[in-house]
Amino acid sequence: MDTRVTIAGVELKNPVMTASGTFGSGQEYGEFVDLNRLGAVVTKGVANVPWAGNPTPRIAETYGGMMNAIGLQNPGIDVFCKRDVPYLKQFDTKIIVNVCGHAPEEYLEVVERLSDEPIDMMEINISCPNVNAGFLAFGQDAGNVEKLTAQIKKVARQPVIMKLTPNVTDITEIAKAAEAGGADALSLINTLTGMKIDVERQSFAVANKTGGVSGPAIRPVAVRMVYQVANAVKVPVIGMGGIGTAADALEFILAGATAVAVGTANFYNPRATIEVAEGIEDYMRRHKVEKLTELVGIVKERGQ
16 A cells, blocks of 8 residues: 655655644644654744734634634744755655745745755745735735746755635635746645724723634535635645545545645644544555545545
8 A cells, every 4th residue: 555645756655634724843743743754844934033923812713613823933044944944854754844025035035945945845925914915915916926937946956835815705716827927836725814893891802803713614625725726736645634634635636636735633632634544545455546636636526
């Protein structure tokens, strides 16, 4: 039974990775999860300088999920390279670094800084607020996406995954733009923008007013978007959005995802990634599937 998948020439032992922002850089989960058993660890977003993030409160529970407005708090690329990369290199897993920025030059500075680091891929968070466009997210304009992707590809030494925001009218338009800019792979979906109001206090549940909604409640939206994108581009797709079990992950794989990322589930079940990986193996045994790649994108119409 072969669970290996390949993304942009990088072979993962299985298709299960962590979703950025939900796993730190692995240290917090080290005593609960054997990182050697994961296909890849995707780090929390890293910027060119430390970001303090948004004011508190920054997290609220929602029905079937959670909402966060952390604001991509991170220690900056220098601390990350000194502290987090050496930690992750101890393990037999691929390292994917999530990169964030407020302007193209900020992204490019991080990408260039990572060029000599022993990492496997980069995931570019284009849901970041673009200061040059009045804080509209980079990923909401196809022209911006293609241009930024092309700029990053010019300086990147490692394969580039563009992480797509679902907060757009047509996600396939954005996906095609990233592909045209030279993206090696796409990951989706990032969080859906939402709002929660505390009716007793008559105030917003998070200080930022809005936040990113994640968890099981958004999974049907994520599966639909992954299916659309997988059928619109030729590059590999990494699916995420409310994955907590192997069955959840398999929905994405059958819809066309080459790999999957587990996010919110890590907060309530630190072993979620391992359970998903083991569950996929069990599914392959039950369905007599020799290679996981045989399952990618094979969803059928009912009656066939």
